[in-house]
Amino acid sequence: MPQFDYFKEAWKTSILERRSTVRDEFPDYHASDPGVLVSTSRIHSFELGTGASIYTNSLLPAILQAEHEIILVTCFWASSSTRSALKDALERLVEERRERVLRAGEPGSDAQAPSPLRVRICFSSRSLFQKLFHTWSRDGYVYPPSTWISQLGLPSPEVLEAGLIDLRVKSIFFLPFSVLHSKYVIVDRQKAWFPSCNVSWEAWLEGCVEISGDGVGDLVKFHKHVWDPQLESQLLPRVVLDLGSARPPGLGRITLTPIPSFAGRFVNLPEAVTPTILLPSSHHQNPRFNIIPFSKPSIPPPTPLNCAILRLLAVAEHSIYIQTPNITSTPVIDGILDALMRGVNVVIVTSKGLMLLEQILTAGATTSMCLRSLIRRYRKLQAKHTQLQHIPSHHDLEPDLDIEAQQPQLGSLKISYFRPQPGDRPESIVEEPQKSHIKLTIVDGQYTVLGSGNMDRASWFTSQELGILFYSVDFATAVSNTVAEVLVDRLEPVFSSVVHE
Template sequence: MASLSRFSEPWIGAVKSRRQDGNPEFPDYPLSDPQSLISTSCPQSFQTGTGASIYTQSLLPAILTAKNEVILVTCFWAPSSTLTALKETLEELASVRRKRIQNQHAAGPDGDIVTPLRIRICFSSRSFLQKLFHTSSKDGFIYPPSTWTAQLGLPSQGILEAGLINLQVKSLFFLPFSVMHPKFLIVDRQRAWLPSCNVSWEPWLEGCVEMTGDVVSHLMTFYYSVWEAHSSEEPAADAPRRVGMQFTSTPSRPPSPGSLGLTSIKSPASHFAHLGGENAVPTILLPSSHHRNPMFRPLPWHRSPAPPRTPLNCAILRLVEMAESSIYMQTPNLTSVTVVDAVLVALDRGVDVDIVTSKGMMLLEQIVTAGTTTSLCLKSFIKRYRKRQLAQVQRQGTQSSSGSDAAIDLEAQPPQLGSLTISYFHPDPTQKSRGVKEEPVHSHLKLTIVDDQYTVLGSGNMDRASWFTSQELGILFQSTSFVKTIREVVGEALKDRLDPVFDSALC
């Protein structure tokens, strides 16, 4: 396996060379010290499914194992089967803890001591009015307990406090478009999950990676720098010891939902793979700070501005730049001109590119944040690629007509144009005809694989919103075995769910 330094050294340089515009980044530490984002992780599992299936099959059972702390960060928060299942889970957790407390009192001083459980729920978008009138303070808005049940669909304060659960719910949003888009779950600062899904109702294809290892403390640092920036607690790796929390060295494995009597939602697109988690792999946490200025250039003769040099943006561009053989890119939307331009350069070098996206997904959001749509961008992309194909054919025709192999300097010739395939995701027709509720209608998975060695997962899309305004969080793994598993799982989820848009092999 090639050294990570081939990626990391140019990437660090690109992040550090960012242009200062006078506005502080939020958070700012990844830009001043990108080296601090590099660590290792032990990937435990990867799965696909809908948001409801991933939550009920993995994330909520994991919350039930918590002994000291749960941190749940998402972007969109909406009434849904996911939210109902989350409420049920918290109520069950409070009930179990309440019974343990009662047994503790009955057993006297020798009984099992139940310590307080700290739960933090963070989100960005709940409704149009919530965003319109949201505070611009980086401290965000903390929801009073009186709103938990009626507004947020959560258990009451009384139910939670009976189980010694200390809940806080906070939202952050910055007008006009700056949502906090990351999604992650951390349980007892030992195990972390990065899903692509929100606490929402959409039946979309999602993915989720679970991991342990050093990267969890890096994720904690990111969490504190955004959601508890003014907290008295310290976010360093040994923070649990300093704040009096005791953690086991071996995280508890989540129980199966069925064994708990809780809601278990399944999807035809659900596929799960254990990754072992024994060997640490090079891993880089990749945040993108939010930016309030979308830098729109509405006039067509104006060049598209360069996107902010965030760790995530720079990582994607560096990976595409260093690609030697293949790029696989799965994204809900594709409206970032910067991404399209970079991929075309890779194709010019002979790199094969495979893109999976969605048609007609979040159209209003695309138009508002990008002034265009994925389908329009793909038409332009394909047109530019066809011009390259034509130029290549013309060059080959000129060489053939020269009649002399000696006249051809092979080293001076441009490389063969890489192949390009583009597909739209669609529901499995068989499942759709049966009216299966959790059959995904769009793909919301964000995945980039380069040279079957580097994998990027997380919240970032290849659209203008993710590249210019939203706060995002990605994670990069360098591991060929990890790539192999991801490809197998995603390949199973995409069976009978792809509609070819363009295939250069058929042109």
């Protein structure tokens, strides 16, 4: 994998070269050696749908199979069908574990009672009031059991205790804008899921990738440094056994009623060992706003995620596909234009009018404004490229113009807004996504980045993000084909330089 090795070394160098420009990173365990974020993983599945469909189809069934530990991290926590389904799942898990306790207590039974199950729920934003009065401490705020029902919509402490479930709920938030935006689920430290969705009510198009292997250990290390400094390095030795073998055969699997989505797709993958890089993007309290008109844009913090995206834009040779809720990050737009000038074809899918207030507060602009600027700049490149192609072949030319130099072909640019698939669906229980919330970058059909990071200024300068990069042609192809299938009749064209498609 010489190409990946080259990318990896260039990425590490770009982080270390600017290490002195940042202070007080959170987390910072990788700052002196970004190589600790590089590993391998086995990719089990990729899924598209709404947040509710992904949770009820994949995440909650996985949680119901946990024996020792559940770690659920999300950014937003809100009353929703997703939260109700999570509460239902925990209550069913309690019932199943209580039954196992009773069986173990029967005379002559050789059944084993379940070991205590540790459940850790972490989030950043619950309400405006919560954010305004939240502690600034990195230790965050741990919710007392008395708030679990009334404020969080979770089962009561008594119910959870009956199933030997040890629950802790914690939030971390930093004023003015710095949410911890990462989202992931870890079950028994054997498997992990990276969904783009929150525990919230929005019916948006979301994505989720499921992995096992060393990449899970890297995620646990990240979680320890951000959310749980007291987290021990290892679980009980029993956890290395097959997760399904711990339950008595008579109990079977607990099932939930899924919430389907018209955009729902689930792809099982061959689980080949895949080079993987975990990509944290640390919280930065200083958003580096620059209120002087026409001044040079601020340089983004050299976080692993930021540097990976910039490096991918710089090394792209053939194609860049970006699907993001918003695009207001100037470094990203500049990187896209540089790639277009090298002849790289670029496709952008984003959302129209999503989180407008946040865009204005954090970027001083909106996605539509930034796209109009991108299109104007691209058209200038087109005009310049056309002019160079028609230079006359005589000596009356500028003396420093090398007419022998081969001008690279300008890459194509295609931009679309996501829209709901047309059609009336009165009182349907199947969800149709209204906006696109997936965060996806595919470069040259071999590098794929998923996670929580958007291509907006908030993600690049203030929020704490977490992405994951996979180097695999097979995975990039599977993701690309699945997304393309879902986007049929769900795109509103904004701009295309390709005359005939």
